[in-house]
Amino acid sequence: MLTFIAARLVSILIVLHRMPNIYLHVRDTHVHHLNYGIFLLAGVGAYLLFSSGPAAPRPPWLGIDSGRRSTSSACG
Numbered sequence: 001m002l003t004f005i006a007a008r009l010v011s012i013l014i015v016l017h018r019m020p021n022i023y024l025h026v027r028d029t030h031v032h033h034l035n036y037g038i039f040l041l042a043g044v045g046a047y048l049l050f051s052s053g054p055a056a057p058r059p060p061w062l063g064i065d066s067g068r069r070s071t072s073s074a075c076g
Helices: 002-015 033-050 064-075
Strands: 024-026 029-031
Touching (some): 029 033
């Protein structure tokens, strides 16, 4: 509840010009804060997908159970 009150207070102060505008604007377009996370996730995902580094180690039992179930259900 405290963070909600703080966020609401900051946004009201910005709208009333009592606090400097901290929003990101590209030319005259306001960039919404959700875009930061979207671009960050896309960038990290692309880096991990296309990087040539070694893959993260996985435990050997990771896909055994799910593979067994999918073959047994497919057979009948």
